[in-house]
Amino acid sequence: MSLRLKEIARTGGLQLVCIVISVGFFALPLIYLALQAFKTNNEFLNNPTGLPHPWTFSNFSDAWSEGDFSNEMVNSLLYAIVPDVVTLILGVFLAFPISRGWFKHSNVLYGFFVFSGFLPAGLIPLFIEAQKIGTYNSRIGYLIMTSLTGAGFFFFVGYIKTIPREMDEAAALDGCGYIRYIFTMIVPQMKPALATFGIFGFVAGWNNLILPLVMLNDQSLWPVTRGLFSFFGQYSSQWPLVAAATIIVALPILVVFAILQRNLVEGVAGGAAAGSGGVAVAQPVENNE
């Protein structure tokens, strides 16, 4: 065999291995589930592992109408986007002055917020609080709670440090206000970090199940994950219908992922570069006197 042929065989083999792993192990379970959605319940029970024959599409329309997913999709979008945007903005406002060392004890503040990330999964009494202050079973209340719980975006601190502080001084000399400076100068500089975080935040918000389960008992306030959960309970004996509902709920997040996957994947990889030095739990902020 010539060298070139060998080379082709090698890359071919490599590609094959990659396809088997990525498609066979990581994508196949989802494809398998999707296939079930095209069977009738009877066909599924009698031929669970085979291909649909014939292909049935009624499960999707049935699941859609039974599940009331349209209203829930709107709620989900709201619950995913609003807290996401608010937490990002608040995170920048929190991180910026701490990163610049404008407090007497900036590193104490930083350590405090970092430590808070490890506090016990102790939001147990949050529910009591929600009822006391009226954020229970309310759309606005839910948005307030989800927008403010994850305030500790201390990781922006490291990122902002890579933005030269000379920029601050020049802008201030030019008479640029604080808020305007953050929005027009800092935020654009942080785009890659914000984009990556934004996508993760969106995904987390969209996938949130237990918070809505507890905080929103009114069906009209449910996000789609909560609706899907109830749907399972009600139709769990009919796998194809459940599969169709699952695909319906997974589809938007899958589309978002497909569109943004390049940013997401690159963001994680690029972010790792900036973050790998920062694992130290309480790495102090340098005090640039």
Added chain:
Amino acid sequence: MSTIPFGTRRTRRWLPWASIAVPTIGWLIFGLFPSVSTVFFSFTEYSGFPGTPLHFCGMCNYSNAFNSSWSDFSSSVEVTLKYVAGVTVLQIAIGLGLALLLRHRRKGFGLYRALIFMPQVFSVTIVGVLFSLVFDPQNGPAEPIYHGLTGGTSAFLGDQNWALALVVLINVWMFSGYTMLVYIAALRRIPPELYEAASLDGAGRFRTFRHITWPLLANATTVNVFLTAMGCVGEYALIRVLTDGNYGTKTLGMYMFDTAFGVNPSLGYGSMLAVWQFIITLVIGSVLLFFLRRREVTL
């Protein structure tokens, strides 16, 4: 302390505080306060219902965990430790393997990486449905495949010997894409000259990996080990949807929820378990950091 260049002489004093006020207050109200309250409740006996009394009972919940409920408590801690160890080791190994395979920019590799990363965007409910179906002994594809390969048969998620391992694997399935990406980023930062030098020295693949790649990945390994371990100490939702804590999969997190929501909900005991979960997270986290950091220095 440096001075803020923005604002007037008067506003400079409070401008930084104003900037952090909203997120800080929000965090105090919705983060720190409930968190600290958990510790408070762990010293009480309380069902958590309107009209039911709240008794202070000191260390009663803690002593109960070490006395009559010892078998439940200790086994949940044991399962948690196994779970954390299993997920961490496997996810690092698989993530690194995938990174070595897919680190280069080649045709199709972007898609492969995306597919491997994809499970992370699904909610646990969806993952739960997915694998309940796959591992269903009557209707799922896992059983015929397993039977074809080994001639044996298994109840999978209902099998004492398999359930925990499968939940670990599914967790790894969800998150190894992330580990892979962190490793790929680190691999790409290794200067190619080092490899050239190694091949000039006649070093084989294994030696190159052992003496060049692995040491230079120390930093990324620290990140990955730490994140993976910390991420799964409190795992609850995935186990809930897959096994409901049956067949040897009741972690501390599951135990806490079962205590809190069973037929006889007990807020005090549940809070005590939450405190333990925190302590375990803290201990594992500090130990890992200590050793990983030291390793980074020695390598």
Added chain:
Amino acid sequence: MARSIYLQSRRSRRALAVVAALPLAAGLAACGSSGGSGSGSSQTLTIAMWTNPAAVSQTEKVNAEFEKQHPGVKVKMQTAPTAGNAWPTLWQSLVSAKSVDVLAQFPPTPASYPPASTGIIPQGTPALIQSGQFVDLSNQPFMKRFDPAAQKYAMGYNNGIYGVMTAEYVNNSGMFYKKDLLAKYGLSVPTTYGQFISEMDTLKAKGVTPLYVAGKDGYQSIPWFGIINQLLMQDKPSTDAPALWNKRAQDFWSGAQSWTDPVYADAAQRYEKILTYMEPNAAGVPAQSAPGVWAAKANDFPFFFDGSYDGNTIAQDNPGLNFGFMAMPGADTASWNRAALAPDLSWVVPTWSKHQQLAMEWLDLFTQPDNYTAWLKATGSISTEPSVPTPTLSWTDWLAAHASQGYPNVQPPWTSTKFPKVAGDIDRTKMQPFGSQSPASALKEAADAYKSAAGH
């Protein structure tokens, strides 16, 4: 940075999980709002129940009728599946927030109120009843439609009845069987343990897997408690059951009875023997899909351990299947093999409900004989209204003839939240055939745990 991104996504998941624990803490909120009279032209009556598709759709019919009768009143339904702890979560959230008017409830039954001398403080529903959170319904006119003794057993405390039990199923001891499959092999419906075993031997020899059970979700408790019920009750009159169970709880507490007694060893031995005939991977069979799979496999699994609440699901999943429902034969004497009845869905009205009058009117409508008949038909429940006969469905022939001989299910020994789980009930996922523990050591472990927790 990556770390934080990662922690965020992980942490928020943890946070959600954690937040699910919140409702238990919610009692503190109790000090908030208060009961009172609801007024105003438009009112919303909130009803909450766990998801049982047939029950929910029948309840929705009642709701529609109620709205028609009460212009300006809107009925709001809250439901959550019992699986994955969703219903307890919703339940706690509703009770803590005091935002429900009619609430479905699993009846506590007397075992939940151990005597004060035990020092056990009831938690959960019994605690709510004790602290006066639910309205005493005993003087409500609609209660006259029900059998007072059964209602008192299910929802009674002291002299009050704090809910109305509208559904009762055979859970423990429940078994479905395929009539055509038995006929095909020339077998009759087994009436004794010996006959049951020999029929399963015959079936096995013909290449049929005799038994099906949803072991992933613990449904092997059905034969386990079925056998215990039958061995303990023997052929005593069904009215003796409450006293017998109470005596058993006392004996466990005093140490006069324990899990290592011969009767439990006998039960364990029978349980294990029966389950040797089950589908080998039954431990992986989830409860939600089990009825459908069993229904679809018309030529396998002649027997299926499951509660009567799944009868209509089976009929719906395979309308052509000729099947029946019976109490499993766990004892050697046919007359001992009766059904153990499980009081089920009971409605309660919280004292802090702002629409108590409407709630009573809704309960009145719900329990009217016509609506109640429709409810029984939809759910497959046994009637709890003496004037309304349990309807005959395609699969209820055995029940129609034998349900009246049934008796309330065995009660667990008195335990508190301080007791380890194994003290009140052995862990069947650890015991053979689902786990590796031998029956003798499983019973010994349970006995020791109970003794040490009860302070013997």
